[in-house]
Amino acid sequence: DAGVIQSPRHEVTEMGQEVTLRCKPISGHNSLFWYRQTMMRGLELLIYFNNNVPIDDSGMPEDRFSAKMPNASFSTLKIQPSEPRDSAVYFCASSLEVWGTGNTGELFFGEGSRLTVL
Amino acid sequence: AQSVTQLDSHVSVSEGTPVLLRCNYSSSYSPSLFWYVQHPNKGLQLLLKYTSAATLVKGINGFEAEFKKSETSFHLTKPSAHMSDAAEYFCVVRRNSGYALNFGKGTSLLVTP
Numbered sequence: 001d002a003g004v005i006q007s008p009r010h011e012v013t014e015m016g017q018e019v020t021l022r023c024k025p026i027s028g029h030n031s032l033f034w035y036r037q038t039m040m041r042g043l044e045l046l047i048y049f050n051n052n053v054p055i056d057d058s059g060m061p062e063d064r065f066s067a068k069m070p071n072a073s074f075s076t077l078k079i080q081p082s083e084p085r086d087s088a089v090y091f092c093a094s095s096l097e098v099w100g101t102g103n104t105g106e107l108f109f110g111e112g113s114r115l116t117v118l
Numbered sequence: 119a120q121s122v123t124q125l126d127s128h129v130s131v132s133e134g135t136p137v138l139l140r141c142n143y144s145s146s147y148s149p150s151l152f153w154y155v156q157h158p159n160k161g162l163q164l165l166l167k168y169t170s171a172a173t174l175v176k177g178i179n180g181f182e183a184e185f186k187k188s189e190t191s192f193h194l195t196k197p198s199a200h201m202s203d204a205a206e207y208f209c210v211v212r213r214n215s216g217y218a219l220n221f222g223k224g225t226s227l228l229v230t231p
Contacts, residue, residue: 004161033218033219035221042221042222042223043208045219045220093161093162106167107162107164107219109163110161111159111160111161112160112161
């Protein structure tokens with residue numbers, strides 16, 4: 001069974017350009033998370049969706065960042081315009097969560113998208 | 119707010135010797151705690167999780183962790199290190215609002231021959 005699939009694996013772009021990162025969660029999972037990993041700040045939650053609805057986007061750094069989940073099998077994280085400080089590894093993760101049950105489902109991570117903004 | 123503190127940023131052990139990676143948590147209620155492992159250039163993989171059942175939790179690859187409420191700790195151990203255990207390890211607590219996870223800063227485990 002395929003895991004969480006992210007693309008591209010590596011992206012090098014110039015400051016000011018638009019960047020779009022893509023994620024396909026595991027089929028049947030109803031929650032999707034975007035994390036950013038840097039040496040300085042570690043792993044930070046950017047946003048998470050439940051049943052395609054954004055539940056918590058308080059971690060999104062600023063208006064340059066936006067995320068969408070148009071359907072259960074696809075999500076995007078967009079940065080426009082990109083800046084050098086956005087350079088990081090961006091991880092997508094998915095899980096099966098059931099509200100109200102205290103279900104502590106495991107998060108399954110993709111292999112990440114390494115973004116370098118010059 | 120729920121948070122975890124990993125007490126060591128780097129740990130070095132010899133192959134065949136025990137591993138101890140330390141984690142303290144802060145939570146106003148009984149937390150859900152996890153350990154994840156990240157090998158170089160890979161995503162994160164769940165090692166084990168504590169969800170208020172048994173306080174001693176066994177995970178994959180011979181790892182285990184013990185939840186100690188009195189010490190607010192959730193240390194990760196393994197009796198005998200393998201070279202393949204070299205990786206970054208994250209202690210994680212689940213937020214009480216929603217299902218997102220808060221990650222510790224990570225501990226880099228080096229295993230020497």
